Amino acid sequence: MSDFTPLRSVLYMPGSNERALEKAEAIPCDALILDLEDSVAPDAKPAAREAAAAAAASGDYGRRTVTIRVNGIGTEWHEADITAAAQAGPAAVVVPKVESPEQVARLVDLLEAAGAPDHTRLWAMVETPVAVLDALAIARSSERLGAFVLGTNDLVKELYAEHVPGRAPLLPSLHTALLAGRAAGIAVIDGVYNDVKDAEGFLAECEQGRQMGFDGKTLIHPGQVEGANTTFAPSEEAVEDARGLIAAFEDGRGSGVVTYRGRMVENLHVESARRTLSIHEAIRALDAS
Structure with missing residues (x-):
């Protein structure tokens, strides 16, 4: 969590x-x-x-x-x-x-x-x-x-x-x-x-x-x-995009330049995507309590 x-x-x-x-x-x-x-x-x-x-x-x-x-x-x-x-x-x-x-x-x-x-x-x-x-x-x-x-x-x-x-x-x-x-x-x-x-x-x-x-x-x-x-919550589209970007980065690790939906993916983009998912997960946990 x-x-x-x-x-x-x-x-x-x-x-x-x-x-x-x-x-x-x-x-x-x-x-x-x-x-x-x-x-x-x-x-x-x-x-x-x-x-x-x-x-x-x-x-x-x-x-x-x-x-x-x-x-x-x-x-x-x-x-x-x-x-x-x-x-x-x-x-x-x-x-x-x-x-x-x-x-x-x-x-x-x-x-x-x-x-x-x-x-x-x-x-x-x-x-x-x-x-x-x-x-x-x-x-x-x-x-x-x-x-x-x-x-x-x-x-x-x-x-x-x-x-x-x-x-x-x-x-x-x-x-x-x-x-x-x-x-x-x-x-x-x-x-x-x-x-x-x-x-x-x-x-x-x-x-x-x-x-x-x-x-x-x-x-x-x-x-x-x-x-x-x-x-202030990530939209469903933003959460889906973050998951896809992280997956593309992990799949392409070691292969040089990684792209996702036509965008070049670097570590900074992955960090932002992970933050988006952290916010999403924390909100879900709060709403479920």
Whole structure:
């Protein structure tokens, strides 16, 4: 079985909403971010912290990747959030506005001091100009760092940019984060699409994200899950093509140039095909659980 972890659809759920946490058990997303930050009012944060930690530790979400987003560095809730999240042992703790390797080191120290198990990774949100410009150093700063999560709404705000179809104002930042993430070997997850009623625009942005190389997309509504799952999964045609390409390469090994459907096949093409099959197999395993 593949050890690839699908992250096509990463759904934010407010930690303060008990009904939403229960509903999430049946939503077919690949991952959940149980949120203690933006979606939770200040007076509800302690209760949300307790509820999210209990949910993450419950085992009620099957094979989904369950994470907790804590309040940001420097806020009054941050260290208590980190402690509770670490002790709950989710797949990852998501931290907003991470901007330096030094912050990553401090976050890792806090997680380990609170007893976070080895499987609990750190997901750093990239959502400021400083984070984008220092993305490679951040991505390489700790073995516990498992993913970048793009905070595109904050990036638009910080850049004085605008939300437009095609995201031209954000493309340099998105590419930079992707380059850094791939260089460091971590997952990179695209930002949210804000208009939950605009299905066409959402699917177009999913397609753009997939073409760029993102592992998946963060979502703000369960209605976006199916579109993200479909878009970020290899199509049947892509899976068939990958199998055929690998078979042709294996059959032609040692005979010089190998071609498949008129295309020259090299090791790099085989690696891409194997990755396609790994994603396909991991999705099938997740869907079957």
